[in-house]
Amino acid sequence: MSDGGRLLVCATPIGNLGDVTARVLDALREATVIVAEDTRVTRKLLARYDIHTPLERYDEATAAARTPELVERISAGARVALVSDAGTPGISDPGERLVDACLLAGLPVDVLPGASAIVTALVASGLPTRAFYFGGFLPRKAGELRRTLESLSKLEATLIFYESPRRTAATVSLIAEVFPARRAAMARELTKLHEEVLRGTTVELAASLDGRELKGEVVLLVGPPVPEEAPAADDAAVRAAVERLVSEGLTRKDAVKRVAAESGVPRNDVYRIALG
Numbered sequence: 001m002s003d004g005g006r007l008l009v010c011a012t013p014i015g016n017l018g019d020v021t022a023r024v025l026d027a028l029r030e031a032t033v034i035v036a037e038d039t040r041v042t043r044k045l046l047a048r049y050d051i052h053t054p055l056e057r058y059d060e061a062t063a064a065a066r067t068p069e070l071v072e073r074i075s076a077g078a079r080v081a082l083v084s085d086a087g088t089p090g091i092s093d094p095g096e097r098l099v100d101a102c103l104l105a106g107l108p109v110d111v112l113p114g115a116s117a118i119v120t121a122l123v124a125s126g127l128p129t130r131a132f133y134f135g136g137f138l139p140r141k142a143g144e145l146r147r148t149l150e151s152l153s154k155l156e157a158t159l160i161f162y163e164s165p166r167r168t169a170a171t172v173s174l175i176a177e178v179f180p181a182r183r184a185a186m187a188r189e190l191t192k193l194h195e196e197v198l199r200g201t202t203v204e205l206a207a208s209l210d211g212r213e214l215k216g217e218v219v220l221l222v223g224p225p226v227p228e229e230a231p232a233a234d235d236a237a238v239r240a241a242v243e244r245l246v247s248e249g250l251t252r253k254d255a256v257k258r259v260a261a262e263s264g265v266p267r268n269d270v271y272r273i274a275l276g
């Protein structure tokens with residue numbers, strides 16, 4: 001391996017061309033070549049900052065063929081700057097393949113951080129940030145979409161998804177069916193002229209999107225489970241189930257844990273009822 005060869009993973013703006021770091025601009029200027037998901041988008045950024053580094057395409061269609069060739073060029077000393085069409089490369093784009101291939105080949109990979117639609121949308125949503133789950137692009141078919149949402153129903157985290165503007169209204173309406181009591185947000189065209197962030201319950205969001213034809217880029221967010229979603233406790237049944245398990249030899253603590261897990265009633269409620 002010759003000196004200096006490395007992959008530079010460069011975060012670029014998700015809209016506003018001012019959102020690029022000084023370090024990324026230096027890396028783009030000094031790279032042997034820039035590989036970009038959409039060369040037309042990247043050309044605008046390069047023109048704005050007067051950067052003339054050679055630009056090549058690296059997208060979903062070309063990644064399989066180009067990855068080994070790029071690994072070889074980096075091994076031979078090339079400094080390859082990777083950019084996606086928006087934000088941080090490697091998130092829901094072919095960049096992750098090149099990163100993985102370079103690491104497998106023992107080549108240095110530098111990640112230069114910057115904008116990402118996920119984090120920008122999460123913070124703008126006002127939803128809890130303590131724990132969050134990023135699910136990438138949602139499935140297109142309604143059945144699969146419902147199953148995906150239901151499989152995430154117990155996750156104590158804000159859920160974040162990318163969605164096409166065309167499907168957003170229908171998707172939010174299904175989210176409102178599955179999670180009627182939760183808070184949600186729709187973030188569109190972040191950092192751009194027509195930036196819009198809608199916030200409310202899932203049902204309110206579905207109503208305000210109904211019949212709207214959206215344009216641009218969209219992130220959908222759904223808040224974590226709320227107490228109203230937990231099944232109401234049948235006090236007598238809960239107490240009887242705990243007593244039965246205790247009589248079978250479980251400690252009271254383990255009995256409460258088991259009843260909570262099996263019934264879906266929150267553990268604190270089972271405790272309160274069992275003691276009452």
Ligand code: SAM
Binds near residue numbers: 087118161
């Ligand atoms: N790698 C990027 C990142 O770090 O955010 C995301 C690339 S992903 C292929 C493209 C998706 O990101 C879009 O379909 C949209 O869901 C979201 N996105 C990108 N830019 C956005 C923006 N300005 N506002 C809202 N969502 C955006």
